[in-house]
Every structure is written in C-alpha cells, then in structure tokens.
Amino acid sequence: MADLVDSMLDLMRRLPPTQVEENVASLVAMCPDYADDLLGSVDQPLKIMTDRATGKEYLACDYNRDGESYRSPWSNEYDPPLEDGTVPSSRLRKLEITANEAFDTYREMYYEGGVSSVFLWDLDDGGFAGVVLLKKVLNAASSTEPSGSWDSIHVFEAAERGRQAHYKLTSTVMLQMTDRAITASEGKESRDSDKPDAKREGEVVLSGSMTRQSEQDLPLHDQASHISNTGRMVEEMEIKMRNLLQEVYFGKTRDIVYDLRSIDDLEKARRQRELQKELVGFIKR
Structure with missing residues (x-):
C-alpha cells in the first residue's frame, strides 16, 4: 500500500x-x-461553493470533506446533506465562527476580493487543529489580458501550555498565471510589402506550488488569543512567500526569458550591426 x-x-x-x-x-x-x-x-486548487442556508460563498478542500460532502463554515451544514458528518465541539465551533469573521476582514484588506474559509477540528490529545483557506481568481476581460488564480492553504496545530500555546504551521501557496499577447511582426519584409503586418499570438503559462513550515510559542490570554496568534503567523508567512515568489521565482523566470529572446525587433538589430561596422571602418582609417 x-x-x-x-x-x-x-x-x-x-x-x-x-x-x-x-x-x-x-x-x-x-x-x-x-x-x-x-x-x-x-494539494489541489480550492473549489468555491455556496452555502444553501446563508447564500455565502466558502471554500471546499479535503479538510472540510466527509465522503462526497463538504461542510460550510457559516451554517455548519454539509452539502450534499450528511446526517452523521464530523463537526467541531460547541466550544471550538464558537471559535471557528469568530475566526471566519476575522479572516474575512484579512482577506478584504490584503486581497481586495476573493473567498476565505476557516475550519477547526478537535485533536485526541486535547488540543485542536485548523486550516485557513484563501482564494483569489483573476478573470481575463479580453483574450489579450492575463488571467490566473492564487490559492493559500495554511494548516496549523495548537497545543495549550499554561499561559502559552505552541503552534505548528504548514503553508502551501498554489499560483497559476496565463498571459496571452498578440503582436505585429516587425521584420523588414512585412514593412516593405503592401500586406498588413502579420500577427503572432503567444501564451505564457506559469504555475506551481510552494510549501513552508514554521513553529512558534505565543502568549495565551484567552481563547480569542488563538485567532490573533494564528492570524499573525499566517500574515507573516504569506508576506514571506509572496516576497520569495517575486524575487526568486519571477525574477529567475524573467532573466531566462530575456536571455532566450530579445525584446528588440530584427530590423533594429540589423541597423545596429551596420552602424558598428561603419564605426569600426572609420577607426581603422
């Protein structure tokens, strides 16, 4: 097996x-x-579902799945309905409701749209675990505009130790971007002819996932402290992962593309070579 x-x-x-x-x-x-x-x-891209009872959107993944049904964080009900579906204890359910409200505000501040969901469940050792889900989809308004999606999955465990709590966080970000462009060919042949410039259509697809982990001991004043503690850890982790994507992954991809393909047209490059030859000829005289 x-x-x-x-x-x-x-x-x-x-x-x-x-x-x-x-x-x-x-x-x-x-x-x-x-x-x-x-x-x-x-890890798969998160699915957006709608709560039948409240009409609110929520995210579906393996952490709120029971069989073929998914539990909504808003109504605590499964879709399709499931009589014996797993639900958190009453104490944890209250914390789950507050956490969803808090991360909904976080989503609006950082993502300016999208969907967020938080699910909590009890552990056998007396602690609890949870997952914070965030998804933002960019739909292209036309065939030449970029499109893509961002999926964040933050799984954590919390173990209370007196006035402190120990947290283990595993964060995964899945990013997918598609950029389509239609440009006119700029060769000398197309400019001298009576025909309109030829069109070239290209598509660049960039996708992948990144996973990082962290552990911290943070002060615990009451049950609400769990929300602020995990929120701070998720915020710091997302900032770190966004910087890595920007500096390392996108930066490396840009360098490779620029090395493989020149952004200048062929006619301009030919004129530069001819000018260099003329200058060299003048110098030799």
Missing part, C-alpha cells in the same frame, strides 16, 4: 501543475481504494 501511494505521489510531482485536478481524478479512478490517501496528500 505504501509503495503504491508513494508511486502515485511521485508521478504527480512529474505531471504538469495546471492539470493536477484531472490527474488526481484519473488516479482515483484507477485506484479507488487509495482515494483518501491520495486526496489527503496532494
């Missing part, structure tokens, strides 16, 4: 990130007995 699951996970790491949902579904269809192990180990 372990070898088969490891092989499926190894295969997923080699397949295109943009097709993770289709690939997971294919593996589950081939090995249905290992569906739970695979779904619990592979």
Whole structure:
C-alpha cells in the first residue's frame, strides 16, 4: 500500500501543475481504494461553493470533506446533506465562527476580493487543529489580458501550555498565471510589402506550488488569543512567500526569458550591426 501511494505521489510531482485536478481524478479512478490517501496528500486548487442556508460563498478542500460532502463554515451544514458528518465541539465551533469573521476582514484588506474559509477540528490529545483557506481568481476581460488564480492553504496545530500555546504551521501557496499577447511582426519584409503586418499570438503559462513550515510559542490570554496568534503567523508567512515568489521565482523566470529572446525587433538589430561596422571602418582609417 505504501509503495503504491508513494508511486502515485511521485508521478504527480512529474505531471504538469495546471492539470493536477484531472490527474488526481484519473488516479482515483484507477485506484479507488487509495482515494483518501491520495486526496489527503496532494494539494489541489480550492473549489468555491455556496452555502444553501446563508447564500455565502466558502471554500471546499479535503479538510472540510466527509465522503462526497463538504461542510460550510457559516451554517455548519454539509452539502450534499450528511446526517452523521464530523463537526467541531460547541466550544471550538464558537471559535471557528469568530475566526471566519476575522479572516474575512484579512482577506478584504490584503486581497481586495476573493473567498476565505476557516475550519477547526478537535485533536485526541486535547488540543485542536485548523486550516485557513484563501482564494483569489483573476478573470481575463479580453483574450489579450492575463488571467490566473492564487490559492493559500495554511494548516496549523495548537497545543495549550499554561499561559502559552505552541503552534505548528504548514503553508502551501498554489499560483497559476496565463498571459496571452498578440503582436505585429516587425521584420523588414512585412514593412516593405503592401500586406498588413502579420500577427503572432503567444501564451505564457506559469504555475506551481510552494510549501513552508514554521513553529512558534505565543502568549495565551484567552481563547480569542488563538485567532490573533494564528492570524499573525499566517500574515507573516504569506508576506514571506509572496516576497520569495517575486524575487526568486519571477525574477529567475524573467532573466531566462530575456536571455532566450530579445525584446528588440530584427530590423533594429540589423541597423545596429551596420552602424558598428561603419564605426569600426572609420577607426581603422
């Protein structure tokens, strides 16, 4: 069993990130007995669902799934309805409601849109765990504008130790961007002819995921302190991961693209070479 699951996970790491949902579904269809192990180990883009009772949107993932149903953080009900679905204790449910309100404000401040959800569950050792989900989708207004999505999954465990609590946070960010552009060819041949400039259509797809972990001991004054503590850790982690994406991943991609392709047209490059030859000829005289 372990070898088969490891092989499926190894295969997923080699397949295109943009097709993770289709690939997971294919593996589950081939090995249905290992569906739970695979779904619990592979991060997939978050799905947006609507709470039937409140009309509010929430995010669905493996952490609020029970069978084929997903629990809403707003009404605490499953969709499709599930009579014996797992729900948090009454004490934890109150904390979950407050956490959803707090991170909804965080989402509006940082993302200016999107959807957020927080789910909590009890642990056997007396502590609790939870997940903070954030998703923002950019839809292209036209065929030449960029589109993409950002998915954040922050899983944490909290263990109370007197007036302090120990937190373990595992954060995963999935980013997908598609940029389409249509440009006119700028070669000498197209300019001298009577025909309009030829058009070139290109598409650049950038996608992938990043996972980071952190642990901290933070003061605990009351139950509400859990929300402020985890909120601070999530905020710091997201800032760190955004900086890594900007400086390392996007910066490296930009350098590679500029090395592979010149942004100047061929005619301009030809004129520069001719000018250099003329200058060299004048110097030699």
